Amino acid sequence: xxxxxxxxxxxxxxxxxxxxxxxxxxxxxxxxxxxxxxxxxxxxxxxxxxxxxxxxxxxxxxxxxxxxxxxxxxxxxxxxxxxxxxxxxxxxxxxxxxxxxxxxxxxxxxxxx
Amino acid sequence: xxxxxxxxxxxxxxxxxxxxxxxxxxxxxxxxxxxxxxxxxxxxxxxxxxxxxxxxxxxxxxxxxxxxxxxxxxxxxxxxxxxxxxxxxxxxxxxxxxxxxxxxxxxxxxxxxxx
Numbered sequence: 001x002x003x004x005x006x007x008x009x010x011x012x013x014x015x016x017x018x019x020x021x022x023x024x025x026x027x028x029x030x031x032x033x034x035x036x037x038x039x040x041x042x043x044x045x046x047x048x049x050x051x052x053x054x055x056x057x058x059x060x061x062x063x064x065x066x067x068x069x070x071x072x073x074x075x076x077x078x079x080x081x082x083x084x085x086x087x088x089x090x091x092x093x094x095x096x097x098x099x100x101x102x103x104x105x106x107x108x109x110x111x112x113x
Numbered sequence: 114x115x116x117x118x119x120x121x122x123x124x125x126x127x128x129x130x131x132x133x134x135x136x137x138x139x140x141x142x143x144x145x146x147x148x149x150x151x152x153x154x155x156x157x158x159x160x161x162x163x164x165x166x167x168x169x170x171x172x173x174x175x176x177x178x179x180x181x182x183x184x185x186x187x188x189x190x191x192x193x194x195x196x197x198x199x200x201x202x203x204x205x206x207x208x209x210x211x212x213x214x215x216x217x218x219x220x221x222x223x224x225x226x227x228x
Contacts, residue, residue: 046218106155
């Protein structure tokens with residue numbers, strides 16, 4: 001079975017500053033990893049995914065994430081955030097041999113002017 | 114624009130009412146999901162359907178009754194709900210179960226309030 005831990009429930013940051021949202025997972029098998037974003041009053045939207053290959057994955061809206069197998073982490077980064085990035089971000093994992101998608105508890109990113 | 118459409122977007126109902134939530138996907142997917150999202154809690158997977166067959170029921174109370182008449186439509190029938198059932202109910206779809214590398218696509222949810 002897999003599990004996901006998002007280490008920060010809230011991350012406040014000023015506009016144009018860099019941000020990192022942390023995600024750690026546990027699994028006894030190879031995994032696929034995802035980051036989703038949820039804007040207010042909307043559903044979840046896929047930001048990026050890691051399936052295999054390069055450990056640095058680029059997604060939409062200037063976000064990227066790095067898969068680190070030794071540290072079982074998949075942290076999300078953006079070099080310069082905008083007010084419009086204010087949203088909740090969810091890390092998710094599924095086992096490469098099948099199984100359901102397991103979500104973390106979410107991190108609320110608040111970008112201040 | 115989302116390929117998964119949920120209606121209604123908001124619903125207020127009394128504990129004795131019966132109502133249904135509807136989800137429709139236009140992505141050609143074969144797996145559909147119901148999630149419950151409560152404030153300050155992780156997403157809770159409720160039901161999973163694959164090719165119209167229910168493959169998972171995560172110990173959901175019987176006052177929630179899902180229906181999947183075809184791969185494009187998913188319903189959640191509600192009756193005799195409790196105040197703690199107030200939440201955002203999200204529908205999602207993916208190509209099929211077993212393909213765990215396939216991302217799920219979400220609708221915008223139905224915000225349910227139980228009086």
